[in-house]
Amino acid sequence: MAGRLRQPTGRYAGRSAQERQAERRRRFLDAGLQMFGGSPGYRATTVSALSEAAGLSTRQFYEEFRGLEDVLAALHLQVNDWAEEAALAALAEVEGQPVVERATAAFRAYAANVTGDPRRIRITFVEIIGVSPRLEEQRLARRSRWVELICAEAAAAVERGEAERRDYRVAAAAFIGSVNGLLHDWRAGWVDATLDQVVDELVRLLLGILRPPQRPVR
Template sequence: MVGRLKAPTGRYAGKSAEERQAERRRRFLDAALQLFGDTPGYRGTTVAALSDAAGLSTRQFYEEFRTLEDVLAALHLQVNDWAEEAVVAAFAAAQDLPLADRVTAIFRAYAGNVTADPRRIRITFVEIVGVSPRLEEQRLARRSRWIELICAEASEAAARGEAAPRDYRLAATAFIGSVNGLLHDWSAGWVDATLDEVVDELVRQLLGILRPPEWEPRDSCES
């Protein structure tokens, strides 16, 4: 398929061409979440199977996407966007709280979002891995956004005197790897703990990074 087929224009059944296109795209992504995130997985899904699950035709598929990899790429970004929106909202609500409470609120929001649907974890941590150089670049780019978020919070905490001032990029990179691995293993049933216990452990790890034993807080009354 050299390029996408031209989508129809004009209004139909009270919807504009743009509205119908958005609805088709949503239906394909909803079907992909089910097939890629459960059975048979991305590598076991065909264009015909995805189109059938979406209740659409293969012709309509090629009006929206070039390949199944394009669908996986779009779905991976969507799942990450959902988690990021949850974290940003939690951060805004907790920004005036002490560091430990802020970190807890952020991780509860993230963990709650990505584990609310096991299919999201599979898309983010399993199906996207090793598909192609393009998707590896996308996966690492989105991971980098989470690293930047941790670094920004660490810098803000250091400026408030709540954490040790230093370059946190390496530590944040290692920590995000721990987050992804622990949440994946928990979701797969390999970790005998509640989600709250998992979050509490992640919070302890991050606070240990931000507040090493040799560091003293600038204000002894600070939490």
């Protein structure tokens, strides 16, 4: 497809063209979340099947997206946005608290958001992997955003005297890699643990990064 079709204009049934377009896009994304995050998965989904699930036509699909990869890209960003909003809201609720309480609250809010719907786990940690260079670049960009959030919390903890002054970027990247890998493996059934156990272990890893080093006892 060379490009998207021309967008509709004017009002219909009391709604503007922009409102109708937003509604169609939402329906396609809802169908994508169901099919990519559930069955049959991104690679086995067709445009016609997605359009049928959304209750719309393939013509309307190409008015909104260039292809299924655009839908997956939008869903990946949306799931990350939801999780980031949850983490930031949790941090706002523990404003002024020590780094241990802040890190625990933020990560548990993140984990609850992204794992509360199994489809979100599959979109974020399974379906996005290896699709294309474009989506790999997007995935790494969002990972970098999470790294920056952890580094910002570490910097604030340093200023409060709660953490060692050092460059936390490598440690934060290692932690994000652990989150991605462990949740991927848990979702695939390769980790014999409950989700609560997985989250508890990841919280320990995060606190190990942010806590100040313990001085040896003489």
